[in-house]
């Protein structure tokens with residue numbers, strides 16, 4: 717199964733993608749994670765894109781496309797999270813492989829901002845917490861690896877608003893792109909993590 721999750725920042729895509737990857741034993745490919753890893757490791761790519769990520773802007777299509785091309789070489793099935801984000805990227809992906817299903821997690825901006833501004837991330841293992849809805853056991857410390865949690869620069873409120881604007885201007889165009897291909901499924905993200913996951917599984921296991 718080749719799956720893509722689409723949805724605004726804070727829709728729970730990352731959380732759901734991890735659950736789907738585990739249930740179906742397929743790789744979870746998140747371009748945001750791959751790009752942040754490049755920044756943290758200060759690779760050539762990382763140095764080029766650090767400011768773009770910090771400012772909440774999109775990394776140029778050609779860089780992300782070549783990253784994903786490389787990654788998909790070794791994958792049969794997969795779940796994509798955060799790619800494609802532009803029509804250009806979607807067309808490039810179409811040439812590499814065909815998706816079976818695209819799941820669109822719908823969440824209004826107000827809810828996205830509430831969720832993301834409280835998000836705290838582990839810079840070491842990537843675990844994600846929330847200051848109100850998913851507190852770590854020990855304040856500001858990662859439950860998994862004991863590292864001090866951080867607020868990503870691009871999770872600060874002004875940057876989130878910019879990221880949402882880019883989402884509505886560019887990424888949401890992909891809804892029509894995949895609707896036209898007949899593979900788009902819409903799910904409401906304003907439910908518990910378990911219920912959203914249940915809805916996703918239902919969609920994946922239909923027909």
Ligand code: AMP
Nearest residue numbers: 747748769772773774775780798799801
């Ligand atoms: P995410 O963790 O998916 O919210 O991604 C974090 C940041 O990585 C985004 O704000 C962009 O700067 C960059 N990024 C991730 N995926 C893409 C993509 N497909 N195209 C361009 N930039 C991306």
